[in-house]
Amino acid sequence: MRIQKKQLPIRPFDTIVKTTCPSCGSGCGLKVFIKDGRAVEIYGDEENQLNKGSLCPRGLMALSHLYQEKRLLVPLFRERLSDPFRETTWEEALDHVAGKIQRSLQASPESLYIRLSPHAGFGNIALGTVWGNHWGTPHIDSDLDPDSSAVAAVMRHMLGVEMNGCAMSARHEWSASQAMLLVGVDPATTDPVAFGAVLDAKDRGTRIMVLDSRNTRTMRKAHLPLKCRVGTEQAVLLAMAHVLLGENLGNEEFLKQWVDGREDFQSLCREYSPEMVENLSGVRKDKIIEAARALAKNFPSMMIGHSRAGSQETGAGLIFAMVAITAITGTIGCPGGGVNLLNNFPPIEIKNESSKEIKDPKASLVRAGNGTAAWRAIAEGRPYPIRGIIWDTNPLTFCPEGRKVVDALRKMDLIVYLGHYPNAAYHHAHVVFPLTTFLETEGLVFSSTGRNLQWADRTVFPRGKTRPAEDFWGGLMARMNFSSPYPFIQEKGEVNIREMTRYFLQKSPLLAGITPDLLDPERNLPGGIQWPASVSEIDFPNHRAAVRGREGLFRPGSQIPGTDKRFPTPTGRIDLSPVKISAETGFQNLARIPALMNGLKTNQLILLTGEIVDFLPSAGFWAIPQQFQIPLFVQIHPKKARELGVQSGDRILLENRRGKMEAPAWVTDQVEENIVFCPSGADPYDPNFPIASPRGLFEFVPENDGCGRKMLGSTIVNVRKAS
Amino acid sequence: MKLIYTGSQLPKNAEVADIGDEEVVMLVDVDRCIRCGTCQLACAVEYGEEGKPGDVRNLHVDEEGGKMQIFNLPGACRQCRTPCMYYDLHNFWIRCPDEKVSAKAKEPSCDLCLKRREGGYWPACATRCPMKTIYVGTMADIRIIIRDKQFRDYGELFVHGPQELPAD
Numbered sequence: 001m002r003i004q005k006k007q008l009p010i011r012p013f014d015t016i017v018k019t020t021c022p023s024c025g026s027g028c029g030l031k032v033f034i035k036d037g038r039a040v041e042i043y044g045d046e047e048n049q050l051n052k053g054s055l056c057p058r059g060l061m062a063l064s065h066l067y068q069e070k071r072l073l074v075p076l077f078r079e080r081l082s083d084p085f086r087e088t089t090w091e092e093a094l095d096h097v098a099g100k101i102q103r104s105l106q107a108s109p110e111s112l113y114i115r116l117s118p119h120a121g122f123g124n125i126a127l128g129t130v131w132g133n134h135w136g137t138p139h140i141d142s143d144l145d146p147d148s149s150a151v152a153a154v155m156r157h158m159l160g161v162e163m164n165g166c167a168m169s170a171r172h173e174w175s176a177s178q179a180m181l182l183v184g185v186d187p188a189t190t191d192p193v194a195f196g197a198v199l200d201a202k203d204r205g206t207r208i209m210v211l212d213s214r215n216t217r218t219m220r221k222a223h224l225p226l227k228c229r230v231g232t233e234q235a236v237l238l239a240m241a242h243v244l245l246g247e248n249l250g251n252e253e254f255l256k257q258w259v260d261g262r263e264d265f266q267s268l269c270r271e272y273s274p275e276m277v278e279n280l281s282g283v284r285k286d287k288i289i290e291a292a293r294a295l296a297k298n299f300p301s302m303m304i305g306h307s308r309a310g311s312q313e314t315g316a317g318l319i320f321a322m323v324a325i326t327a328i329t330g331t332i333g334c335p336g337g338g339v340n341l342l343n344n345f346p347p348i349e350i351k352n353e354s355s356k357e358i359k360d361p362k363a364s365l366v367r368a369g370n371g372t373a374a375w376r377a378i379a380e381g382r383p384y385p386i387r388g389i390i391w392d393t394n395p396l397t398f399c400p401e402g403r404k405v406v407d408a409l410r411k412m413d414l415i416v417y418l419g420h421y422p423n424a425a426y427h428h429a430h431v432v433f434p435l436t437t438f439l440e441t442e443g444l445v446f447s448s449t450g451r452n453l454q455w456a457d458r459t460v461f462p463r464g465k466t467r468p469a470e471d472f473w474g475g476l477m478a479r480m481n482f483s484s485p486y487p488f489i490q491e492k493g494e495v496n497i498r499e500m501t502r503y504f505l506q507k508s509p510l511l512a513g514i515t516p517d518l519l520d521p522e523r524n525l526p527g528g529i530q531w532p533a534s535v536s537e538i539d540f541p542n543h544r545a546a547v548r549g550r551e552g553l554f555r556p557g558s559q560i561p562g563t564d565k566r567f568p569t570p571t572g573r574i575d576l577s578p579v580k581i582s583a584e585t586g587f588q589n590l591a592r593i594p595a596l597m598n599g600l601k602t603n604q605l606i607l608l609t610g611e612i613v614d615f616l617p618s619a620g621f622w623a624i625p626q627q628f629q630i631p632l633f634v635q636i637h638p639k640k641a642r643e644l645g646v647q648s649g650d651r652i653l654l655e656n657r658r659g660k661m662e663a664p665a666w667v668t669d670q671v672e673e674n675i676v677f678c679p680s681g682a683d684p685y686d687p688n689f690p691i692a693s694p695r696g697l698f699e700f701v702p703e704n705d706g707c708g709r710k711m712l713g714s715t716i717v718n719v720r721k722a723s
Numbered sequence: 724m725k726l727i728y729t730g731s732q733l734p735k736n737a738e739v740a741d742i743g744d745e746e747v748v749m750l751v752d753v754d755r756c757i758r759c760g761t762c763q764l765a766c767a768v769e770y771g772e773e774g775k776p777g778d779v780r781n782l783h784v785d786e787e788g789g790k791m792q793i794f795n796l797p798g799a800c801r802q803c804r805t806p807c808m809y810y811d812l813h814n815f816w817i818r819c820p821d822e823k824v825s826a827k828a829k830e831p832s833c834d835l836c837l838k839r840r841e842g843g844y845w846p847a848c849a850t851r852c853p854m855k856t857i858y859v860g861t862m863a864d865i866r867i868i869i870r871d872k873q874f875r876d877y878g879e880l881f882v883h884g885p886q887e888l889p890a891d
Contacts, residue, residue, distance in 0.1 A: 003860065005845045010838055041768075044853070054853035057764050188757040193853050199755050217757050 007043035007053045018521040020445045020454040021059040025343045026193040027447020029526045032459040048526040050450045056192040070687040072434035073464025098479035104413045109136035115391040116142040120469040122444040127473035129350045134482040151319045158323050160569035165344030166553045171197050171450040176336030178298030179207040185306045188217040194449035215670045232281035237321035239277035240292035242269040249296035251330025261577030268578045300337035327574045333554030344448045379404040392418040394425050397683045400698035424685045434466040441468040444501050454528030455519035470495035509562040534561045607717045609680035633663040635677040641667040651722040659696030662722050744863040755856040762848035769847035
């Protein structure tokens with residue numbers, strides 16, 4: 001009998017509910033199979049054009065998270081951190097939080113810090129921001145705040161559009177690209193399904209080049225791997241620009257018509273000759289020249305980066321160099337061209353309906369484009385103390401200076417944790433609200449690698465007393481009488497999530513034509529809608545791909561909706577001048593790591609951290625059997641491992657003056673000889689995979705270094721075999 | 724059941740011509756594998772309880788000397804618990820030594836998801852692979868895919884239309 005590839009189970013089921021996985025930027029469509037009200041299987045949705053049935057381990061394990069025994073199912077409460085938790089109800093816990101905030105923090109509303117992650121849903125960010133604005137604190141740390149990222153500031157300055165996903169090609173257009181340069185990203189590990197589009201392009205003949213400081217899984221798939229020293233990615237890019245401008249390989253027509261500041265940029269590149277950069281970065285100069293020529297001679301060529309700039313320090317500077325190269329090759333606005341940032345966010349403006357004066361908004365810690373500033377305020381009380389925190393998922397695993405911060409947390413008046421699992425953030429909280437997973441609630445999903453908005457439907461009823469994060473914020477707003485301008489908040493604080501999403505989408509000119517019903521994969525075509533989509537523009541321009549929405553911004557002859565320009569900067573042209581951008585966004589041209597490397601002593605290595613696929617901020621490591629748990633953790637080069645007498649699986653000790661960390665070693669050539677790498681999300685309280693976190697080894701990153709919201713940078717550690 | 728690896732880095736070896744057209748084989752395209760481990764999880768989910776993964780039949784675990792090593796390459800034939808020696812040789816066509824059941828084998832070995840195949844579907848690991856790395860079918864079908872994969876590297880063959888695989 002002929003057998004077929006069908007995303008269907010052989011287990012019995014009653015119904016199929018279609019939804020969307022919000023775990024990463026790939027935005028995969030899901031089919032959840034229900035039997036007697038219980039989800040029994042989960043498969044990718046072949047009809048969704050973004051994943052075409054593919055699903056990575058994160059999506060596959062969603063059921064495991066849903067029915068995990070250790071999940072938080074009831075609200076918990078305690079007066080002091082030393083007391084045990086007692087069970088309570090949502091209403092009682094909300095009354096307590098509202099009362100406590102009003103009693104303790106009324107005099108200084110700015111001493112409340114709110115950390116909002118997209119892993120608790122769009123509504124969490126939107127309503128958290130709105131509530132924070134009404135309350136009067138400027139310290140609202142969220143991904144949707146364009147000012148919180150220096151990368152977005154660079155894009156805004158150069159291209160004139162808010163948010164960093166604007167210069168992207170949609171994912172179905174990636175195959176139109178003739179050459180791709182992936183800079184400092186490892187989508188094979190972090191966004192596997194999106195990386196499928198890269199491999200599809202490779203099979204069609206696209207030249208794949210990867211520039212990274214680690215020998216990643218992505219790099220192993222490249223035609224031209226450019227392995228550089230840590231932190232020198234930007235220098236390599238500038239050397240490529242040097243070659244492009246020196247050999248006159250640029251798109252002269254585009255440069256003449258659309259680009260300003262070419263001379264300034266050229267004088268910056270002049271310092272970065274391929275010979276000089278070969279010495280600095282370790283990438284051979286003929287490889288740099290080959291890559292530059294490949295970018296210019298194959299049209300269109302595209303760049304793939306990360307909005308939080310993956311594993312290096314030069315976030316904003318790197319994005320600047322990437323946009324500059326695409327401007328020189330003239331591929332911005334071409335299908336299969338442009339700068340494609342994984343994990344970007346759509347231009348949703350969360351407007352403030354309150355007229356409340358926020359005290360001294362310039363003193364905001366978060367808006368400096370530096371995620372560590374707020375943590376410094378928590379730990380050191382500078383520039384003024386933080387006394388209350390509302391956080392979700394697990395921000396604590398990413399904060400530097402672990403010991404100092406934890407000491408400070410013990411003295412807080414109030415810490416509220418919204419989440420799924422008892423992790424580090426839970427153990428430092430006074431009040432705990434159990435949240436639904438994305439299978440138990442509905443909400444907007446940002447499929448950022450495809451520039452799509454999608455909708456996640458509710459597939460099963462929530463377990464225990466879990467509720468969506470929207471209900472927490474709605475409850476607070478109702479109790480504090482902030483809810484009157486918002487029709488979607490009912491009397492007792494319940495939130496109509498569809499109405500809320502429609503309300504916020506309509507406020508953004510680029511998204512006004514999108515409604516939840518149009519996105520809903522149960523009612524409409526799966527795959528969502530590509531933004532920009534103002535009212536009249538929702539159509540099917542690409543029938544073959546069946547992707548709804550306009551094809552992209554910056555197309556030749558088109559204008560950005562709401563303006564009359566192709567590039568809505570003040571001059572209407574792309575500005576490459578590094579001086580102005582540097583002054584405006586505060587990025588440095590080169591990271592400090594190359595300098596660090598020269599001063600290393602024996603047994604000293606540089607510790608870097610990054611994201612891995614086996615981990616989700618909202619849920620920790622996969623709730624999977626012992627045999628799958630990663631037995632190996634800290635990547636170390638074989639040569640260094642031999643010197644230390646370490647084999648894969650042996651425990652090694654990393655320490656510096658701030659702290660130490662012991663973890664199993666993973667001997668691999670993915671890292672250089674003087675580098676050790678470990679995943680950043682480790683948490684000693686993680687219910688599934690408790691392991692020491694590297695955060696205690698890091699110090700606060702200097703302010704205004706343009707790193708955006710990346711918090712753990714790089715640090716020097718002593719490495720030895722644990723006894 | 725036979726397991727075939729293909730990839731542009733693997734040397735050519737046309738042993739595959741010996742396999743009969745009706746035989747069910749599994750093809751793994753090493754060029755597309757990113758070692759994400761979905762194939763292993765798929766196996767665990769398929770043979771576990773609902774929402775609770777069970778044991779894996781296609782996981783390569785070698786506990787030599789008390790140290791655990793995981794090989795993340797997808798593979799269906801796990802007749803024995805030791806990783807296949809054919810792995811390291813990197814021959815172009817690798818034939819699994821089928822019918823060789825190790826005495827050490829303690830777990831049920833892979834039957835290429837017989838139940839799923841009876842239902843008309845591919846095995847779990849091949850169905851779930853997000854990178855379209857694994858193909859399962861009769862050798863007659865798989866030959867077509869192999870030819871396709873070869874055009875990936877020898878584009879000019881495509882112009883002249885499908886051709887028989889070279890004998891060597």
